[in-house]
Amino acid sequence: MSTVQAPIWEFYGGIHLPDHKAESTRRPIAIAPLPHRLVLPLQQHIGEMAEPVVQVGEQVLKGQIVAEARGRVSAPIHATSSGRVVEIGEHRIPHPSGLDAPCVVIETDGEDRWAELPAPWPDYTAHHPDELIERIHWAGIVGLGGATFPTSAKLATGEAKPIHTLILNGAECEPYISCDDMLMRERADRVIAGMQVLLHILGARECLIGIEDNKPEAIAAMRQALDDAGVSQARVVVVPTKYPSGSEKQLIRLLTGHEVPHGGLPADLGLLCQNVATSAAVANAVLDGQPLISRIVTLTGQGISEPQNVEARIGTLVTKLIAFAGGYTPALHRLIVGGPMMGFTLHNDHVPLTKGCNCLLAASAAESPDPPKPAPCIRCGRCADVCPARLLPQQLYWYAHARDFDKVQDYNLFDCIECGCCSHVCPSHIPLVQYYRFAKTEIWNQERERRKSDLARQRHEARLARLERLERERKERLRKKKEALEKKPKGATDDPKKAAIEAAMKRVAAKKAARQEAADGAGVSANTSSED
Amino acid sequence: MLQAILVITGLAITFGLLLGYASVRFRVEGDPIVDQIDALLPQTQCGQCGYAGCRPYAEAIAAGEAEINRCPPGGETTMVALADLLGRDPVPLEDQEAAEKPKSVALIIEKDCIGCTLCIQACPVDAIVGAPKQMHTVIAEECTGCELCIPPCPVECIVMVPVKPSLETWRWPSPDEENLLETGT
Ligand code: SF4
Ligand code: SF4
Ligand code: SF4
Numbered sequence: 073m074s075t076v077q078a079p080i081w082e083f084y085g086g087i088h089l090p091d092h093k094a095e096s097t098r099r100p101i102a103i104a105p106l107p108h109r110l111v112l113p114l115q116q117h118i119g120e121m122a123e124p125v126v127q128v129g130e131q132v133l134k135g136q137i138v139a140e141a142r143g144r145v146s147a148p149i150h151a152t153s154s155g156r157v158v159e160i161g162e163h164r165i166p167h168p169s170g171l172d173a174p175c176v177v178i179e180t181d182g183e184d185r186w187a188e189l190p191a192p193w194p195d196y197t198a199h200h201p202d203e204l205i206e207r208i209h210w211a212g213i214v215g216l217g218g219a220t221f222p223t224s225a226k227l228a229t230g231e232a233k234p235i236h237t238l239i240l241n242g243a244e245c246e247p248y249i250s251c252d253d254m255l256m257r258e259r260a261d262r263v264i265a266g267m268q269v270l271l272h273i274l275g276a277r278e279c280l281i282g283i284e285d286n287k288p289e290a291i292a293a294m295r296q297a298l299d300d301a302g303v304s305q306a307r308v309v310v311v312p313t314k315y316p317s318g319s320e321k322q323l324i325r326l327l328t329g330h331e332v333p334h335g336g337l338p339a340d341l342g343l344l345c346q347n348v349a350t351s352a353a354v355a356n357a358v359l360d361g362q363p364l365i366s367r368i369v370t371l372t373g374q375g376i377s378e379p380q381n382v383e384a385r386i387g388t389l390v391t392k393l394i395a396f397a398g399g400y401t402p403a404l405h406r407l408i409v410g411g412p413m414m415g416f417t418l419h420n421d422h423v424p425l426t427k428g429c430n431c432l433l434a435a436s437a438a439e440s441p442d443p444p445k446p447a448p449c450i451r452c453g454r455c456a457d458v459c460p461a462r463l464l465p466q467q468l469y470w471y472a473h474a475r476d477f478d479k480v481q482d483y484n485l486f487d488c489i490e491c492g493c494c495s496h497v498c499p500s501h502i503p504l505v506q507y508y509r510f511a512k513t514e515i516w517n518q519e520r521e522r523r524k525s526d527l528a529r530q531r532h533e534a535r536l537a538r539l540e541r542l543e544r545e546r547k548e549r550l551r552k553k554k555e556a557l558e559k560k561p562k563g564a565t566d567d568p569k570k571a572a573i574e575a576a577m578k579r580v581a582a583k584k585a586a587r588q589e590a591a592d593g594a595g596v597s598a599n600t601s602s603e604d
Numbered sequence: 605m606l607q608a609i610l611v612i613t614g615l616a617i618t619f620g621l622l623l624g625y626a627s628v629r630f631r632v633e634g635d636p637i638v639d640q641i642d643a644l645l646p647q648t649q650c651g652q653c654g655y656a657g658c659r660p661y662a663e664a665i666a667a668g669e670a671e672i673n674r675c676p677p678g679g680e681t682t683m684v685a686l687a688d689l690l691g692r693d694p695v696p697l698e699d700q701e702a703a704e705k706p707k708s709v710a711l712i713i714e715k716d717c718i719g720c721t722l723c724i725q726a727c728p729v730d731a732i733v734g735a736p737k738q739m740h741t742v743i744a745e746e747c748t749g750c751e752l753c754i755p756p757c758p759v760e761c762i763v764m765v766p767v768k769p770s771l772e773t774w775r776w777p778s779p780d781e782e783n784l785l786e787t788g789t
Binding site: 115167168169171173473475509510512521526527528529534535 | 642645646647648649657658681728729730731746748769770771772773774775776777778779780
C-alpha cells in the first residue's frame with residue numbers, strides 16, 4: 073500500500089542546485105557531549121518571548137521549565153540538563169542582527185538528572201486532542217524545520233477548520249542540510265509514531281509524507297516504518313529534487329495539486345503541514361512525557377574537519393559543536409546558520425544552538441563566494457521565471473530600492489518566501505532577497521511606529537482634555553466664590569464690581585478726611601507718618 | 605415627452621432633497637484633511653516645528669501656512685508621506701541635523717530628583733509619574749522623546765538616553781545602505 077506512488081504535480085519556478093548532502097551523511101548521527109555551560113535564549117520561537125521563572129543560583133533539573141510561555145503563540149524553555157542557574161541576562165544569540173538577547177545560563181553538574189516529568193501516554197488515543205495539544209505546548213515544541221512557529225498553536229488552528237490531510241515535510245530541499253534525512257534514516261519509527269499522534273489530534277483521514285528523490289535511504293526507511301507500524305492511511309510520496317520543494321506551499325502543490333490562495337492558509341484547504349523532526353518531538357512529548365531539549369543539527373561545509381549530523385542539547389555553544397566535529401579547516405570562509413540559500417552569516421561562534429537551527433555551514437570561499445558588485449537590472453525576466461511565489465522580483469526590487477512601501481506591497485511583497493531563487497539566477501548579481509528582507513522589516517517597523525504614535529496622540533489628547541477640565545473646574549470654583557461674596561453685603565449695588573469700586577472709593581475718602589484732620593491739627597511735618 | 609420631463613424633474617428633486625438631507629445628517633466633524641495630516645505626524649509633541657504640538661502643525665499645513673519639512677522626528681519619511689498626501693513636491697528637511705539624531709527617551713536620575721513636579725507639567729503625553737516631594741520616573745514605553753521635560757528641571761536630573769536596538773526593532777539593512785557603508789570605510 074505504502075509503495076504506491078501518488079501522482080506528482082509540479083510547482084511553478086524553482087531551480088536545480090547541487091545538493092551537497094553526501095558530505096554530512098557518511099556517518100551516523102553522533103551524540104554531542106554534555107557541555108559545561110548551556111545558554112538558553114528566551115526567544116527561540118515566533119511569538120511572545122518566554123518569561124523566566126527561575127532565579128540566579130537556583131538548582132534546576134533536566135526538563136524543568138526555566139521560562140514559561142507567555143500566551144498561546146509562545147513556547148516555554150526547559151533546562152536541557154541539570155545544574156545551577158548562573159546568569160539571567162543578555163547574551164549573544166544566533167540572529168542576523170548580531171544583537172544580544174535575554175538568556176538563562178546554566179552551569180551543568182554533569183549528573184544530567186531528569187526533573188519529575190508528566191506521565192508517558194503510550195495510549196494517547198485515550199486522551200482528548202485538547203489534552204494532547206496542551207502537552208505539546210508544555211513540551212515547548214516549535215516547527216523544527218526552521219520556521220519555529222509554536223506547534224501547539226498551529227495544531228489549534230485545526231480545531232476551527234477541519235483538517236482532512238496531514239502533510240509531513242521530509243523534503244529538505246536546501247543544499248547541504250541533511251538532519252531530516254538522517255533522522256528519517258535512523259529514527260523513522262519515531263517520526264511515524266509522532267505522525268499517528270498528530271493524525272489523532274487533527275482527526276485527519278490521511279497523511280502524505282513528502283521526501284525528495286535524492287534521499288533513497290530515508291524513503292526506504294520511512295516506508296519500512298509505515299509497514300512495521302501497520303499504518304494504512306499514510307504514504308510516502310517521492311518528489312523530484314528541485315529547490316524549494318520543501319517550502320510549505322510548494323510541497324502542498326506537489327503532493328495535492330492545490331494552490332494555497334494568496335493570503336490564505338493550508339488549513340483553508342483542509343491541510344496541515346508539519347516537519348518530520350517536529351513529528352518525532354511530538355512522539356517524545358506525548359508517548360514519553362519528555363520536553364524538547366535537544367535537536368539534530370547538520371555540521372557541514374569545507375570549513376569543518378568532520379562533516380556530520382549531531383544530536384546536541386539546545387543551548388550548547390556553536391564553538392563546542394564545531395570542536396566536536398574536529399574543528400575548523402583553513403578553508404573556512406564564512407559560518408552560516410541554515411543553508412546557503414536561506415541562511416544568514418554568523419559573525420561570532422559563541423552563540424548557542426537554538427530550537428530552529430538545523431544546520432551550521434562552515435563554507436569555504438568556493439562554497440559561499442563573496443557576491444560580485446551588482447550591476448543595473450537588464451530586465452531579462454529570469455527572476456520572474458524562477459520565482460515559486462509567481463511574483464515579479466524585478467518590480468519588487470525596484471520599489472524596495474525606491475522605498476515605495478505601498479507599491480512594493482501592491483506587488484505582494486509579503487507572499488515572498490525569501491527562497492533566494494531570484495537572486496541566485498540574476499545575471500546582474502543584484503542581492504534581490506536582501507531588498508525584500510529590508511522592505512518587510514522596514515514595513516513592520518513603520519507599522520509599529522504608527523501604533524506608537526497613535527497611542528501618543530491619544531495620551532496627548534487625554535492630557536489636553538484633562539487640562540481643559542481642570543481649568544473649567546477652577547473657573548467654576550472662582551465663580552462660586554464670587555457668588556458667595558456677593559450675597560453678603562445686603563442693600564449694596566447688584567454689580568459686585570461696582571460695589572467693590574464704591575467700597576474702595578469710600579475707603580479712600582475716609583482716609584483723605586482723616587489725613588486732612590491730622591494735617592490740620594499736627595502740621596505738615598506729621599503728614600508722612602500718617603500715610604499708612 | 606411631458607411624462608419624461610416630469611419623471612426627470614421628479615428624480616432631480618428627490619435626489620436633491622436626499623443629498624441635502626445627507627449633507628446635514630452625515631456632516632463630517634472636524635477637518636478631515638487636518639486629521640489625515642495629523643495621522644502622518646509622529647506625535648512626539650516636541651514643538652520643534654515651531655507649533656505647540658503635532659496637531660497645531662497639521663492645522664498650519666492644512667491652512668497652507670507651513671511647509672511640510674519642519675518636523676525633525678518624522679524626518680524624510682514623514683515629509684515624503686506628507687508630500688504624497690497633499691500632492692506637493694518633496695522639499696529638503698529644514699533641520700537635517702535634528703532629524704538625524706538617534707531616537708531617545710528621557711530618564712530621570714532618581715537619586716537627584718527633588719520631586720518638584722515641573723517635569724510632569726511639561727510632559728505632553730503624561731509619561732512621567734510622581735507626586736510632590738516624591739521621586740519621579742519616566743515610563744519609557746510612553747515617552748516620545750520630545751525633551752520638553754529637560755529645561756524645566758531645576759536640578760538637571762533628566763537625561764536623554766538613546767533607545768537600544770532590540771530584536772523587536774531591528775531590521776535588515778537595505779543593500780543600498782550597505783554599499784554606502786562599504787564605500788564610506
Ligand atoms: S534577473 Fe536580475 S537583471 Fe534579470 S530582470 Fe531580474 S533583477 Fe533584472
Ligand atoms: S526570494 Fe521571493 S521574490 Fe525571489 S524567487 Fe523567492 S519568493 Fe520569489
Ligand atoms: S516637530 Fe514635533 S511637534 Fe512638530 S509635528 Fe514633528 S513631532 Fe509633532
